[in-house]
Amino acid sequence: MDVDEHAEELASALGVDKAEVKDDLQNLLSYSVPVDEAKQSIRRKHGGSGGNDATPTTKDVGDVTTADGNVTVTVRVLSVGRRSIRYQGEEQTIREGEFADGTGRISYTAWEDFGFEPGDSITVGNAGVREWDGDPELNIGQSSTVAIETTPVEVPYDVGGDSDLVDLRAGDRGRNVEVKLLESEERVIDGRDGDTTIRSGVVADESGRLPFTDWEARPELREGSELRFEEVYVREFRGVPQVNLSQYTTVTPLGRSIDVDDEATRLPIGEAVAAGGLFDVEVVGNVLEVRDGSGLIERCPDCGRVLQNGQCRAHGDVDGEDDMRVKAIIDDGTGTVTAMLDRELTEAVYGGTMAEAMTAARDAMDKAVVADEIRERIVGREYRIRGNLSVDDYGANLEATEFERTDEDPAALATDLLSEVRG
Numbered sequence: 001m002d003v004d005e006h007a008e009e010l011a012s013a014l015g016v017d018k019a020e021v022k023d024d025l026q027n028l029l030s031y032s033v034p035v036d037e038a039k040q041s042i043r044r045k046h047g048g049s050g051g052n053d054a055t056p057t058t059k060d061v062g063d064v065t066t067a068d069g070n071v072t073v074t075v076r077v078l079s080v081g082r083r084s085i086r087y088q089g090e091e092q093t094i095r096e097g098e099f100a101d102g103t104g105r106i107s108y109t110a111w112e113d114f115g116f117e118p119g120d121s122i123t124v125g126n127a128g129v130r131e132w133d134g135d136p137e138l139n140i141g142q143s144s145t146v147a148i149e150t151t152p153v154e155v156p157y158d159v160g161g162d163s164d165l166v167d168l169r170a171g172d173r174g175r176n177v178e179v180k181l182l183e184s185e186e187r188v189i190d191g192r193d194g195d196t197t198i199r200s201g202v203v204a205d206e207s208g209r210l211p212f213t214d215w216e217a218r219p220e221l222r223e224g225s226e227l228r229f230e231e232v233y234v235r236e237f238r239g240v241p242q243v244n245l246s247q248y249t250t251v252t253p254l255g256r257s258i259d260v261d262d263e264a265t266r267l268p269i270g271e272a273v274a275a276g277g278l279f280d281v282e283v284v285g286n287v288l289e290v291r292d293g294s295g296l297i298e299r300c301p302d303c304g305r306v307l308q309n310g311q312c313r314a315h316g317d318v319d320g321e322d323d324m325r326v327k328a329i330i331d332d333g334t335g336t337v338t339a340m341l342d343r344e345l346t347e348a349v350y351g352g353t354m355a356e357a358m359t360a361a362r363d364a365m366d367k368a369v370v371a372d373e374i375r376e377r378i379v380g381r382e383y384r385i386r387g388n389l390s391v392d393d394y395g396a397n398l399e400a401t402e403f404e405r406t407d408e409d410p411a412a413l414a415t416d417l418l419s420e421v422r423g
């Protein structure tokens, strides 16, 4: 490598002007400073970490792995979201979002304001790579540099953060959505700084609906209003993505109306489970099994947990309260999910009230007759189930709000009819 090539490499790694780097380099070399030492000194001058860390390698986004220490990338800024955190006792604003180039996209956290905006093309020099949820993420701090590129980096992604609700995932930052408020109410919660007023409810667009929380409790978030939110973030709440409005979110009236129907998004079970957690989805599948713990159950009066042999896992021996539920395994060929039916839906599939179920159990001197009756009625049949899907290490649960026979399976209907005829 000659001086020119060294300067080129340094300039691109640090994201600074090549001519300036070359001047410095030539100056140091003229004092007989070894070239490696000279380069380290220039890196330090530009905020790099000197030479102790591995020299950042210039990489395509698609090639960055969690094994990388420091990298230099030339990227398009897809989104920028601000967030207030408390760091060593002080309020600090960090910036988070996504970068991309032609090979892929990557999340980042910037600990200072480097001044870049969504849509900018930039070279980030000496970004730290850390692992987040198994994926690499860029950490941009004091020893990093950011330089604006004049040639735009072409990317196959939407720039700017505009999103449909159905595409939002927990961890997303700096997103913009256009929504209609289906439900909205002010609540007082016990927050980090004592009683805090927030606003929460449900928003919808043409693609779906999601719960939201506005930590600033803006009064203009009235039910029925149609608004554009800029700079929201998404986090998981009770297993489903939730839209969050912070102090940095701007809210403006929409100049158009949003056509929201009452249909939930219907998905194959495999696809729904892969999404991780979804609010108000619909699946259609067969009931494979009614699991233990269905039918008549008893709950702890203190915490609502289902009692096992009269015992609450948290409160021990308690006087249980009667309830009914169904845990049914549903399969549609693409995956399985456990549908959880509350008392009302359970009474509907049982075909009787809880009082009637208790009478039946007393008569048979066995609570299991209720679950058996439910099994008899639903196993092997196809249902349309609507509800909120959450996924954890133990599997996928669909908290049902609707559970209805489909009329799409003539064979099942025929079987049904036969069994009724035979009584």
Ligand SMILES: [Zn+2]
Binding pocket: 300, 301, 302, 303, 304, 305, 312, 313, 314, 315, 316
């Ligand atoms: Zn309990």
